[in-house]
Each structure stands twice: as structure tokens, then as C-alpha cells.
Amino acid sequence: MTNHQQSYGFKFKGDFQQRIASIHSIGKETQTSTHYQWDGLKRNETGKVVFQYTLAGEGAIRIDDTIILLKAQDAFLVPLPSDHCYYLPETSDAWSFVYITLYGDEAVRLLTGAINTYGHIFKLKRESRPIHYLFNLLDKLSSTGMSYGYELSRHAYTFLMELLQYIEHDQAQDTELPQAVAFIESHFDQDLALSDIVAISGLSTYYFTRLFNQTMGETPIKYLTKVRLNEALTLLQDHTLTIEDIAIRVGFNEANYFSKVFKKALDIPPSQYRNSRSFMPVNQLFLD
Structure with a gap:
């Protein structure tokens, strides 16, 4: 009928x-x-x-x-x-x-x-x-x-x-995308998966990922990584913290993986970045 x-x-x-x-x-x-x-x-x-x-x-x-x-x-x-x-x-x-x-x-x-x-x-x-x-x-x-x-x-x-x-x-303002971005920025120190971020939006994974990429210019996981690395830059200025301490504080499970991600983004491992006099410490780094 x-x-x-x-x-x-x-x-x-x-x-x-x-x-x-x-x-x-x-x-x-x-x-x-x-x-x-x-x-x-x-x-x-x-x-x-x-x-x-x-x-x-x-x-x-x-x-x-x-x-x-x-x-x-x-x-x-x-x-x-x-x-x-x-x-x-x-x-x-x-x-x-x-x-x-x-x-x-x-x-x-x-x-x-x-x-x-x-x-x-x-x-x-x-x-x-x-x-x-x-x-x-x-x-x-x-x-x-x-x-x-x-x-x-x-x-x-x-x-x-x-x-x-x-x-x-x-369309970005007409969805829960801003809440998802805020969730990433306030929970980056946790073990987040894409499904955790998508759940905040109330959208399907397919639609959320496409909309996030269109609006933010990158995938949700890449944005999460950038937030973590920018927090790491601040923590690296505190020499009382070990690289492992910093890795855990910014949401990585172990220091080796954190160092690998850091080096891939900045072309230098975090320990060398911290100790080198060739780099001026910054509080935020813009990455492509």
C-alpha cells in the first residue's frame, strides 16, 4: 500500500x-x-x-x-x-x-x-x-x-x-559537532577511540567523519592528535616530568608510541626537542 x-x-x-x-x-x-x-x-x-x-x-x-x-x-x-x-x-x-x-x-x-x-x-x-x-x-x-x-x-x-x-x-552549527570538538579538547588525556567521539555527536560514523573533515579540515583522530601534541609542548617545559609521564598525561598508553607520533609531526623526538637549544619553546604549534 x-x-x-x-x-x-x-x-x-x-x-x-x-x-x-x-x-x-x-x-x-x-x-x-x-x-x-x-x-x-x-x-x-x-x-x-x-x-x-x-x-x-x-x-x-x-x-x-x-x-x-x-x-x-x-x-x-x-x-x-x-x-x-x-x-x-x-x-x-x-x-x-x-x-x-x-x-x-x-x-x-x-x-x-x-x-x-x-x-x-x-x-x-x-x-x-x-x-x-x-x-x-x-x-x-x-x-x-x-x-x-x-x-x-x-x-x-x-x-x-x-x-x-x-x-x-x-550544517556544522546545526549538529552536535561543536560539542564533539569540546569533548576532544577536554578529554584528550583519556584513551579515546573514534566511536567515543562520534557518540557525542549523535550522528552516524560515516556522516560525522565527513562533516568533521569538511568543517575542521582534518579527521577527528588527527585533530585529537594535534590537541595532545600541543599539550605535550607545554608539559615538556617542566623538566620534573619524564617523557613517560607526559605521554600518559596527554592520552598515550606508553612513551614509545608518543615519541613516534611526536617525531612524525615535528621531525624530532620529544626528548631532543626538550633539551635542544635550537628550538624556542612554544605553547601552541599549528600543524598541517
């Missing part, structure tokens, strides 16, 4: 829509049948990009050889055609979502660029501006409809700008 709550398609005249941006279809639905499946290499549409956002339940998408389960607040972007397939998995009773399919040279160019830079999968809060705009647009269509291609392109372009602003600037 499939429950189509809202679904709208458009066919307006005007080649300006193809040059910039327009909406091919938009809707909100709940799928309960495992027959629901869209294969990105078998669809007739070309030169379009699908955005779909999960409201409730669970769906799935295969992108190339990777399968990702989609839960509430998960969204995906996929171009048509491309090697993907989204569907209701057998493990799910229902999948509720909103979607919008955009086309137009400028829309496809911008969205393809976003996919190439940030990937296909995103997490957005229900109250985020792009999702809020989608629901407002659905409300407008159900009450007053749409009469002109110019109006349709305006809505397409506005949604496009809202989405790109969110992806490029707002």
Missing part, C-alpha cells in the same frame, strides 16, 4: 527554466511497500537532481557499491542519471519523506558541485530553512497552485540557495 499525500508535477513554457533553474516535481509521501524502488540508471529523466528528506520511518539508498540507511532528518542528493537506487528496505515498515526534483543548467551545475564537494548524504533538522521552505511551498501549491514558469523558477532558485547555504555554512 502506498499513501500519496501530495504530489505535483510541472510543465510550463519558457526556455529560461532550462537555462537557470526550475522544478520538475515536488511531493510528500509515505511508502509502505517494498516494491517502492527508483533506479537512477533506469529512469527516463535526464539533466535533473533529486533531493529527498526523511520525515519518519526508514529508507535506504545504494550509491555505487555503498548502501546507506536513511532515518529521520537524513537527506540525499542524486543526479539523474547516475548509479544509485533508493528504496524501502525489507527491514522497514514505512518510509515518510518529502522530495523535490530540480532541473536547469544552473541548478544542475550548482548541485553537482555540492555533491562533488560534500557528498550525497546530509542531515538537516526539521526546522532548518531548506526543509521549512519545502513545506511552505507544498502548502502554497495545495492552496493557490502555480500559474507561471517565472514563479516556479523563483521558488526553485530560492530553495536552491537555501539548500546550498545550509550545506556550505549552516
